[in-house]
Amino acid sequence: MGGNTREAGRSTANRLLSLLAAFTPAAPVLTLSELARISGLPIATTHRLAGELIEWGALERLADGRFQIGLRLWHVGSLAPGHRDLRSVAMPFMEDLYEATHENVQLAIRDGKRVLYLEKISGRKSVDTMTQVAGRLPLHATGVGKVILAFSGAELFSQVVAEGLARCTPHTITLPGVLAETLEQVRQNQVAFSLEEMTMGASSVAAPIFGPEGTLVAALALVVRSSTNVRPLVAAVRTAALGVTRELSAPLSPGGNLA
Structure with missing residues (x-):
């Protein structure tokens, strides 16, 4: 009416x-x-x-x-089936990743031209971050955002660049050419880094989560202190993301559960 x-x-x-x-x-x-x-x-x-x-x-x-x-x-809002299923599938892998590292573990999806955080696990000793569940942050300045940009096609990249690559810290990538080269590396290696590009004192390593049809569903990340060497964390993050991808692609049993 x-x-x-x-x-x-x-x-x-x-x-x-x-x-x-x-x-x-x-x-x-x-x-x-x-x-x-x-x-x-x-x-x-x-x-x-x-x-x-x-x-x-x-x-x-x-x-x-x-x-x-x-x-x-x-x-x-919690009844939205896609996000509910993604969270329920991802949570065991996020918990394992947290127990192995005791660092911030984050699950994020695309929301227009921003990152939307669906879930987060943090401990008392984890580095402080700007991330909140249901919060939104720029795509170009975050590890999960770079994953989303890398696997979402040229149109989204053009829209983000046209809007302007805001400088969140002195380390934020603000040149479209540099960002394009970075995203090509993300596509090749299936891992993205944000080294004090969103928050001073914090860095992240992120990996893609794909759905049954091979399209990007979400990104999973660890956020650590910038003094931490993130390279040794790549295998753990990618393994967790691959585990979620496998579970999302697993056939359902007659009862509606993953087989």
Whole structure:
């Protein structure tokens, strides 16, 4: 059903989704005025629609009047079959990789022109990172992002370059030609590195996870202190990623489980 035509013909669904999309890992809690500004809706409309989302459980209002995503929305999101299956298949391999290294282990997929982190295992002694589950980071500056760029075709590369290769640290690759050469090495070796390119003090080594048809599904990475020699970690990361790839390609038993 259509929304208020005075608001540029936006449907009710469009306006509700714009409110939910206003929340990000960098801004998980917002005031009413911030919600209105980010969504482009009038304060009165924002207040009314936010009330409906609170009633349904998609939003929660805190004691100070600010808003955050509600638990019901998280529960609905967890039902997405592709990501749920990927996480459940990958988790045992991620746990093994963590037990072998006690470093940050991350599982990521592509979300438009960004990296979306689906899962993460960290320990008390693991290096601090900017990564959050459900968080997004640039493709060109992260190990998992380079894997995604390398195996996603020329169109995505062109889009990312056209948007600009932002400098996250002094070590970030910002020249398209250098990035193209780096991605060719990733395709040849099926491993990518990010050496203090996203966060100073942290480096990563990542490997691709492929689906049954040989297309890229996700990337798996270890993130360690930049003082760590990442080369000896390549075999462990690639082995874990290959294990997930094999499980994703395994036939299902009659009961619906992996055979």
